[in-house]
Amino acid sequence: MKANFYLSFGTNIATLLLASLIFVNCVIAYGAAETTFHFTEQTRQAGIRFKHTNGASKEKYLPETMGSGGIFFDYNNDGHLDIYLVNGGTISSTRQSPYRDPKHVNILYHNKGDGTFIDATAEARLAQNSGYGMGCLSADYDNDGDADLYLTNFGRNQLYRNNGDGTFTDATSEAGVGDGSWSVSATFGDYNLDGHLDLYVANYLDYQIGTAHSCFLHGVHIYCGPHEYLGARDTLYRNNGDGTFTDVTARAGLQNTGKGLGTLFIDYNNDGYPDIFVANDAVPDFLYRNNRDGTFTDIAVTAGVAYNSEGRATASMGIANGDYDNDGRVDIFVTNFSLEINSLFHNDGDGFYTMTTFETGLADPSFSQLGFGTQFLDADNDGTLELFVANGHVWDNVSEITPSLSYKQRCQIFGRTDTGKFRDISDAAGSFFKRSIVARGVAIGDYNNDGATDILVTACAESPILLRNDSRVTPKKNSWVKIQLVGTESNRDGIGAKVWLHTNRTTQFREVTCGGSYASDSDHNLSFGIGTQETVQSIKVQWLSGHLQTIDFSKTESPINEVIHITEDRLN
Numbered sequence: 001m002k003a004n005f006y007l008s009f010g011t012n013i014a015t016l017l018l019a020s021l022i023f024v025n026c027v028i029a030y031g032a033a034e035t036t037f038h039f040t041e042q043t044r045q046a047g048i049r050f051k052h053t054n055g056a057s058k059e060k061y062l063p064e065t066m067g068s069g070g071i072f073f074d075y076n077n078d079g080h081l082d083i084y085l086v087n088g089g090t091i092s093s094t095r096q097s098p099y100r101d102p103k104h105v106n107i108l109y110h111n112k113g114d115g116t117f118i119d120a121t122a123e124a125r126l127a128q129n130s131g132y133g134m135g136c137l138s139a140d141y142d143n144d145g146d147a148d149l150y151l152t153n154f155g156r157n158q159l160y161r162n163n164g165d166g167t168f169t170d171a172t173s174e175a176g177v178g179d180g181s182w183s184v185s186a187t188f189g190d191y192n193l194d195g196h197l198d199l200y201v202a203n204y205l206d207y208q209i210g211t212a213h214s215c216f217l218h219g220v221h222i223y224c225g226p227h228e229y230l231g232a233r234d235t236l237y238r239n240n241g242d243g244t245f246t247d248v249t250a251r252a253g254l255q256n257t258g259k260g261l262g263t264l265f266i267d268y269n270n271d272g273y274p275d276i277f278v279a280n281d282a283v284p285d286f287l288y289r290n291n292r293d294g295t296f297t298d299i300a301v302t303a304g305v306a307y308n309s310e311g312r313a314t315a316s317m318g319i320a321n322g323d324y325d326n327d328g329r330v331d332i333f334v335t336n337f338s339l340e341i342n343s344l345f346h347n348d349g350d351g352f353y354t355m356t357t358f359e360t361g362l363a364d365p366s367f368s369q370l371g372f373g374t375q376f377l378d379a380d381n382d383g384t385l386e387l388f389v390a391n392g393h394v395w396d397n398v399s400e401i402t403p404s405l406s407y408k409q410r411c412q413i414f415g416r417t418d419t420g421k422f423r424d425i426s427d428a429a430g431s432f433f434k435r436s437i438v439a440r441g442v443a444i445g446d447y448n449n450d451g452a453t454d455i456l457v458t459a460c461a462e463s464p465i466l467l468r469n470d471s472r473v474t475p476k477k478n479s480w481v482k483i484q485l486v487g488t489e490s491n492r493d494g495i496g497a498k499v500w501l502h503t504n505r506t507t508q509f510r511e512v513t514c515g516g517s518y519a520s521d522s523d524h525n526l527s528f529g530i531g532t533q534e535t536v537q538s539i540k541v542q543w544l545s546g547h548l549q550t551i552d553f554s555k556t557e558s559p560i561n562e563v564i565h566i567t568e569d570r571l572n
Contacts, residue, residue, distance in 0.1 A: 035380040037415065039430040039455065039467040046466050047116045048083070053104040054461040055090035055132075056396070060214070062207055063091060063154040065223045065394045066184065069135040069373070069519030070458045072445030073147045075124070076166050080111035081447045081523055082120075083456060084149065085464055086133040091154075091209060105129050106136075106151070115448050115468075125167045131155025135441070135519025139188040141175075141197045142243055143492040152183035152201065152519065161243075177245050181232045182207055187515030189265025189274040190491050190544050191290055196239035197491045197514075200276055202260030203232035222395045226281040226315070231259040234278065253295040259283050262319040264516040265496065266330060268303070269351050272546065274496050277305070279316035279334050302352075305332065305345050309355040314340050318442070318518035321511070322376030322385050324360075325420060328500075328509045335371025335389060335518070338398075338405055342366040342389070361421040362387075362414065369409055370394065373442030373518040377453045379413070380471045381478035381529025383506055387414040387422060390439035390457050390518070408436035411457060430467070437462055445523030451480040451561055453527055458520065481536060482563040483526045485512060488570050489545035498542040499526055503534035525563075536560070543568050 054064045068086040075082050085107045106129050109117035121127050131153030138147045146162035157179045160168040172178040181203040188197040207229050215224035236252050237245035262279035269275065273290035280286065284306035288296035300306035308314050315337035321330050329347040336342050341363045345353040357363045366389070373390040380386075391409035398405045413429050414422040426433040441458035448454065452469035459465070481501065485494025494512050501508045510526045530536065535558040541549045549569055553559065 035382065035415075036472050037379055037386075037413065037425050037429045038470045038472070039432060040470050041430070041432050041465060042115070042468045043463060043466045045116075047118060048109060048464065048466055049119075050085045050107045050109075051463045052085075052087060052459060052461055053090075054088045056461060057091065059212070060221060060223045061091040061209065061212060062205070062223055063132055063134075063182070064088070065396070065460060067132075067134050067440060067460060067519065068458060069185075069441035069517075069521075070443055070456055070464060071136050071138055071521040072443045072447060072456060072523045073138040073521070075108070075138075075147050075149075075162060076110070077146065078111075078113070080113045080449065081445045082111045083109040083117060083447070083466075084136055084138075085109070085458065086136050086151065086519070087129070089132040091132060106133055111447060120166075123166065125169070126160065128170065130158060134184045135186065137186055137188065137515045137521035139197050139495060139514050139524075140492045141188065141199070141239060143196065145492060150177070150186055150188075150199065152186055154182045156180050157183050157201065171243070175243060175245050176247070177237050179203070179235050181235070184260065185262050185515060185519050187263045187265045187276070187513070188495060189276075189514065190496055191236075191265070191274050191276075192238065192294055193273065193544055194239075194241065195487070195489060195491055195545070196241045197493070197495060198239045199237040199245060200263055200265065201235045201237070202263035202278055203234050204259055204261060204281070205229040206232050218401055220397055220400050222397065222401070226259045226283075231257045231280075231283065233257050234260055234263070248294070251294070253297065254288065256286055256298055258286055261317050262334075262516065262518055264319050264321060264513055266321055266332075266513060267496065267498070267511065268330070268347065270329070272542075272544070274544075277319060277332060279319050280313070281317070282313060282315045284313045285316055285334065304353040304355070308340070308343050309357070314343060316343075317372045318374045318390075319516045320374040320376050320387065321513060321516060323509045324376060324385050324387070324416075326384065326506065326508060328507070330509070330511050333374055333376070333387065335374050336366075338368055338370040338393060342371050359421075361423060365412060365414070365424045368405060369412070372440045373457070373520055375442050375444045375455075375517055375522060377444050377455070378527065378529040379415075379453060379469060381451065381480045382531050383508060383529050383534075384416045386416070386425075388412070388442060388444075388455060389414075390442045392438035392440060392460065406436065408438055410434065410436050411439055432465060432467060437465070440518060441520035442517045443520045443522045446482070446527065451482075478532055479530050479534070479560045481528045481530060481559055481561075483528070483539065484563060484565050485526075485541065486565065486567040487543065487545075488568040489547065490543045490568055493524055494543070494568070495524065496544040500540040501528045501530075502537045502540070503530055504537060505531075505534050530560070539564065539566070541566055541568075
């Protein structure tokens with residue numbers, strides 16, 4: 001977010017019949033299928049009554065326009081994805097800390113298994129939230145088989161330990177992870193391969209209410225940009241394996257001061273050790289290479305992800321990771337400010353990335369948008385990834401400065417073409433995509449267990465949107481396989497594991513990650529679309545323990561439209 005950004009910048013009928021016959025014959029011969037992408041809003045029908053409170057004031061305190069996130073996770077292990085939504089609060093210069101009205105707390109929605117949800121916040125003992133809420137993510141940090149919850153705040157962060165009986169206990173002080181900076185996003189990953197999930201927290205600005213000042217552009221009072229304040233140092237917490245964490249930021253060599261809004265543990269160079277990517281706002285992004293000795297080195301500049309293709313630091317918000325071209329390597333997509341195109345970084349497999357936003361057709365559709373949350377997903381289960389981007393400006397009066405821009409914006413979904421480019425399919429994907437909102441976080445997961453990946457979108461000072469995936473493929477519906485990993489030597493969630501699914505036609509690759517997007521988290525189970533005619537031949541899992549596990553289906557019935565539970569073989 002840059003407050004001063006605008007200152008710087010005659011066939012005959014017989015031929016037609018013959019062509020038609022040739023086309024029809026090709027369709028029949030190759031069994032071509034046509035996808036109708038469609039997402040249906042189910043927020044109210046599903047029983048979700050949440051509305052985000054940002055406490056917008058005439059002072060325009062910066063946190064008011066930045067939040068907030070949400071997650072899909074199964075907190076009670078009943079096989080149905082639940083939803084957690086983060087709320088904001090009220091900021092006042094007369095208070096020492098942001099105020100959260102008891103009526104405007106974060107909400108946990110329990111999935112009843114019939115497409116509807118009920119508020120389980122009080123029952124789960126999650127009604128006591130501190131600070132002004134920003135983001136959330138979930139992981140089993142203590143390896144006890146239950147999904148725990150970490151909250152980032154403008155104020156002290158919180159860690160809730162899942163008690164395994166439908167309730168949570170605030171374990172922040174006990175665990176030592178109550179980072180007091182302005183935190184937006186966080187990510188869990190096992191950087192030292194000891195089987196315990198460590199925690200990286202991306203902190204934004206050194207922003208204090210008592211010293212906050214007003215910002216104006218062309219005489220218009222706006223929310224200040226990040227250049228008005230110093231950045232905050234991120235924090236790396238090492239999991240001690242006993243329910244506590246140790247701040248090892250300095251010891252790990254993570255001395256950079258950024259302005260982090262998104263972060264993700266990801267093994268970019270495929271050496272078996274999780275690295276860390278950080279999306280920074282208006283300063284270069286970070287890519288911390290894991291040195292495999294407990295330390296990291298920022299190699300973002302040499303790897304080609306610190307800046308865009310013009311050599312400029314972008315106002316980065318959210319992160320999506322996925323193998324968009326099915327070459328077996330995880331690529332990175334980063335959302336940016338309006339009048340800055342988003343950044344798609346192709347993983348070249350040699351430790352370097354190439355920005356391919358223009359080549360893939362994603363440049364023009366993103367230029368006037370301000371992107372926040374984002375995720376890759378296989379919306380139609382055909383084996384190729386689509387891309388979802390949540391948009392919404394940060395200046396509620398941006399149209400007074402630039403009439404062509406708006407505060408509320410439309411979200412976008414991009415599909416792949418035969419030439420490998422992305423095309424904007426939003427207009428045909430459902431009525432939601434014709435409506436403008438102030439979107440922020442994005443989470444994906446199959447909440448109704450029908451095999452199609454659904455989408456949760458959070459919005460600033462608005463209600464979230466639950467999008468049920470009703471996409472259809474003609475003449476036959478595509479099939480799918482879901483994989484749920486259970487680590488034994490590795491962390492129980494299997495975060496950091498790499499999975500290859502081999503069919504009779506293709507090989508697809510995924511890496512289990514936690515976090516990303518913007519202030520949000522998605523279901524950690526992996527979903528693979530396998531089309532209409534393919535059969536699964538084998539699944540290969542590379543665990544963080546170093547163990548390579550292969551499940552061969554050549555002599556058994558191929559799993560189709562099933563959830564496959566894979567438990568890590570214990571090492572001898």
